[in-house]
């Protein structure tokens with residue numbers, strides 16, 4: 001098979017050899033100066049000094065990098081809602097002017113507004129908009145993107161969203177990982193209780209999702225305004241029985257639901273803005289990934305999730321964008337991570353790990369997020385001499401090159 005040698009890179013930050021949990025210091029980062037990467041069949045075959053690699057693999061085709069670049073693994077955004085119709089600019093204007101959640105909902109805003117706008121959009125247009133957002137993320141170095149449904153909220157409309165995600169996955173070079181979030185909130189037009197709605201999703205939607213292989217992940221929003229812990233717990237266990245991987249929107253406004261995520265053996269508990277000492281200790285003691293979402297804090301004008309405390313307690317912390325039309329419309333993952341790092345006091349190593357290998361764990365993917373032999377060649381390089389410039393510019397410095405499975409992507 002054809003081999004391709006890419007380089008030289010001023011620095012390669014491999015993210016190899018880091019602990020999966022807890023605090024990390026920058027001197028734990030493996031940095032290869034004057035590095036190169038050998039690619040074969042979409043995978044990384046070798047990473048090392050470029051001169052050595054030239055000697056070892058003289059037959060490899062060379063892709064010369066002509067200006068100083070710092071190479072990182074592609075980012076993994078393990079929590080987004082980028083399959084939606086319309087926008088919620090009116091909500092945002094009301095929120096920044098000081099209106100409450102309830103006032104916004106009463107004025108016809110909130111999640112239900114996005115459900116209405118998404119239901120009105122045909123699948124083709126939904127796909128076109130999703131493809132644009134996925135490719136914008138890809139150009140920003142995000143090579144794996146989790147995408148949730150959750151703006152359909154009935155069998156037919158949830159399927160429309162999940163089918164759109166599956167189709168767009170074959171149209172973009174980014175990898176899309178879909179998650180069923182039919183348990184986002186009780187739809188206004190459902191004739192029954194919250195427990196009955198969850199039963200309806202379990203019995204009538206999840207089997208079709210399995211059958212059509214639309215997703216192998218299930219999410220639920222457990223919060224006073226959405227589903228309670230007891231119903232949420234039952235729903236998650238039933239979904240687990242059907243072999244779905246689990247994730248939970250937990251502790252966003254009130255603490256407690258992260259416990260359900262841990263008890264059910266979920267892959268991740270996401271949000272955690274309201275997590276307190278007890279929740280932090282429990283998350284840290286478990287194998288779950290704690291996903292923090294600075295974009296939602298910025299969009300809602302709320303406190304950040306306690307990323308520093310989580311890391312100090314020993315948790316595995318990933319950082320995701322939560323890109324959605326309501327609470328996190330910006331979708332600039334690197335900007336959000338850099339700004340949160342300054343507020344929460346995170347090291348560059350913790351941020352990079354949270355955007356790559358630790359985020360991949362939240363999606364149960366062990367084939368990406370590190371630049372080492374055998375991993376998928378999803379990579380991005382920034383026009384810089386030193387890796388510390390990347391967070392320093394707070395998202396303004398964009399990757400010059402992005403590769404997916406070893407192929408240079410042009411978006």
Ligand code: NIG
Nearest residue numbers: 111114221296322324326327
């Ligand atoms: O993750 N918290 C619940 N769901 C989304 C918001 C979705 C919306 O407002 O449309 C979130 O922030």
Ligand code: FE
Nearest residue numbers: 079081249322
């Ligand atoms: Fe979310």
